[in-house]
């Protein structure tokens with residue numbers, strides 16, 4: 001059975017959806033906790049009880065394990081792990097990225113993944129590190145693409161195969177990889193080799209790489225951000241159109257005695273209080289966890305609960321259309337995440353093309369909000385407003401006699417006719433006192449309207465305190481102010 005993906009709701013480039021692999025159907029965005037058979041601070045069955053619909057484990061570890069190899073081949077992965085949800089298996093590419101070599105071929109790992117009953121099989125792609133030069137990235141991408149093609153040819157178009165997208169740090173290679181992976185018929189596409197970017201907080205590069213890959217991938221593909229990661233970055237990744245995450249972070253951070261929150265992480269040794277309502281944090285104090293022999297397990301349980309809750313939070317935001325506000329919130333927890341957020345906002349024109357038209361609300365949360373997709377979509381629609389003759393744009397809210405049309409003004413959107421006062425986004429947006437960023441963005445709406453209607457005569461009345469900025473933003477337009 002092929003892997004299928006159905007999009008339900010869209011918000012920015014993010015979506016909620018249904019992923020079907022074999023006889024398993026799961027909700028997206030989805031977090032697949034990573035299971036290492038040799039080290040399981042939380043058992044797969046416990047994860048299921050916590051709400052994890054799927055897990056990911058490494059087929060290479062099983063295939064090389066004297067302890068597990070024969071048993072997993074005989075019993076199957078689901079039975080061995082005690083997990084009846086979706087199980088995805090990685091191929092050994094991770095080991096390839098760490099050790100530079102693996103003792104398995106592409107077809108051998110795929111055959112093994114099939115034999116043990118994995119629901120999603122990953123070919124042996126080559127994870128190109130970010131510091132690789134272009135020649136290496138290009139050569140390794142060619143190997144990856146050949147292996148993806150080989151996988152399709154040998155296992156058939158309906159095999160539950162993932163098609164990883166590589167290309168290093170080079171945006172054109174990532175886009176090409178995305179396009180070719182889509183052309184080969186892959187409907188589940190992990191974006192690979194991004195862990196080093198996340199580990200070194202290079203969120204600007206992460207955004208560029210993901211947006212490039214997404215530009216090449218078909219919009220219908222389910223996109224897995226391989227190796228992500230910390231719950232603080234899930235919202236940003238979903239906004240770019242990533243649907244699936246896998247996380248070893250819950251266990252790795254726990255091993256390092258670190259306590260995850262959606263706003264960042266703490267050292268358990270530094271915490272006096274536990275700011276969480278999960279089972280562990282209500283039962284134990286910070287000091288009890290610190291002094292417990294079971295600290296790694298307790299922290300793993302908490303870290304996983306927080307990560308799964310964040311995914312639910314994102315699904316809710318994407319369903320109601322408030323994902324930008326969640327991204328804004330999470331990305332303010334670290335300056336490098338804020339850089340990533342600002343980088344994403346540079347793609348706002350493209351993202352507006354994917355975003356939905358109506359949302360629950362628009363809360364202005366600072367200068368970044370002036371670049372949101374809803375404003376671009378609104379100003380595009382505004383240009384289609386039929387206008388003729390003398391048009392007054394009453395930024396100061398005072399209608400005057402002698403005009404054919406009177407428009408009011410709400411920053412950061414721009415002019416609006418009274419008839420749109422109650423509709424989205426004018427009616428559902430909350431803004432604080434005007435600031436210069438939102439006024440400038442609103443003036444862009446006026447400018448677009450005047451350009452679109454060269455035969456109309458526009459008069460703008462600005463409030464006194466914004467008069468100079470408005471004059472500067474609207475050169476050549478008649479801008480007035482009652483007391484000037």
Ligand SMILES: [Zn+2]
Pocket residue numbers: 276277278279280281282302303305
């Ligand atoms: Zn907790």
